[in-house]
Amino acid sequence: MAIGALMRSLLPVAAVVAAIISVWYALAVQMNSDWALDRAGQNGIELSFGALVKNTMSQDRPLLPAPHQVAVELWETTVEKKITSKRSLVHHGLITLSATVFGFAIGTALGILLAVGIIHSRAMNMSIMPWAIASQAVPILALAPMIIVVLYSIGVSGLLPKATISAYLSFFPVVVGMVSGFRSPDPMQFDLLKTYAANPWQAFWKLRVPASMPYLFTSLKVGIAASLVGAIVGELPTGAVAGLGARLLAGSYYGQTIQIWSALISAATLAALLVGSIGIAQRLTLRRMGMLR
């Protein structure tokens, strides 16, 4: 029974993955064949279809690397390389991860504080919200180099500038989500507390905070993904020193498409792991609170 259910849910997932991989292979053959045909033409060789397909999947710098090439590169740069190696994706991933988590912590704390201010003060509601929205309308790619340069000029470099960009991107979903969360109890609930002559502090801790928990985790999921993007973007203007962003930049400098794709897939995997772990924290918390049936 359980296995049947598992198979039923696994089957569509497997089908989608298989479809994506086959489309990917087809695109790789199509996109890389021009270069293969050019080379063959220069050398006066006639390529059979089988040889062409084989060639498109084993180029050093293909336009679009085939999935197995990326898989091999990923295996080599994670499992086979020492973590201390400059070519280890684990090494770069950990650097990006630390900036992501640090920035996420700052952004979340800032977001919650702002939300608390906004729900308790009309003036803050009117003055903070427009700026928070405007802040997200500025393209982060334009802003990131300035943040890096400004912080560098006052002697701050390394983790903190990247974390600042992460925080900048991740505070916003937290503010928006937590303002909704803190305001989510219906007026009757606030009336009830008023009949107990509860003070605002009690209303906050006994009603607003627990009621906001589902909103918090939803915001955190969006926030941590944004945080990762911020950390990667923050690694681009530093001149490709370290981190997944640096691997992306170095890859594009030298036309190492396989390296770019492995860095992209590492970033995506990292994002999935981060969002997934917040999902687990969400389930544990809500179950503990009795809010999961």
Add this chain to the structure above:
Amino acid sequence: MADIQGHQPVGDAIISANDLCLAFETRDGTVEALRNVSLDIGRGEFVSLIGPSGCGKTTFLRVVAALEAPTSGSVSVKGMTPDDARRARAYGYVFQAAGLYPWRTVAANVRLPLEIMGYSRSEREKRVRNALDLVELSAFGGRYPWQLSGGMQQRVSIARALAFDAEILLMDEPFGALDEIVRDRLNEQLLALWRKTGMTVLFVTHSIPEAVHLSTKIVVMSPRPGRITSVIDSPLPPERPLEIRDTPEFIKVAQGVRLGLREGHIGD
């Protein structure tokens, strides 16, 4: 016309409203939710406010609870202003929806007002137990609200209002969302509870049988503007099993209420 029952202040009134008016400003102009409402409620009485929607019965309850401020006129609750009575935790309020916190167990929901009011831990446990006993839900303290039926949830919310030493119970259509069978049972339980605790109950409803069954005094209200059209003292004995609804006395009081409601609509 507005004040049919001449207002004579009663000496031992626990709630006393005098010439109360309340107007809301809306986009469609001023709405008179209450006009010249005067009412005295004696200690230990069970008073129902009945009338069609928009007659101000809930508004009146909210004014007594200091959840709404009157435009003019005065109210005293236990000799205090409503707001002082609220701060003195003089009343328990039961809303139409149970409004239990989904993240708290039944016992923890009943404990909520006690935590806010700063009762000691041992006192809280004792009171939660007593309140759950009163509504016959002692076995359900560890459950979460979603595990309970609507009627049980409403009983928890009544227990929550009974947990602290309020002398007055304000109830705003507490059984309005429940089906008739559950409602009849809860009416009987509420009567038993009222006799046991000796509380003063102010009860908003739009059901004539419910009002007649429960009340020592029925206040009939009418809308536009919200006002009291008649006050009927019930001659029914304090002991009221469900079968009392078939007696001639009950039917006579119910007729009186129906007549009052109809008169309120003349001129509409």
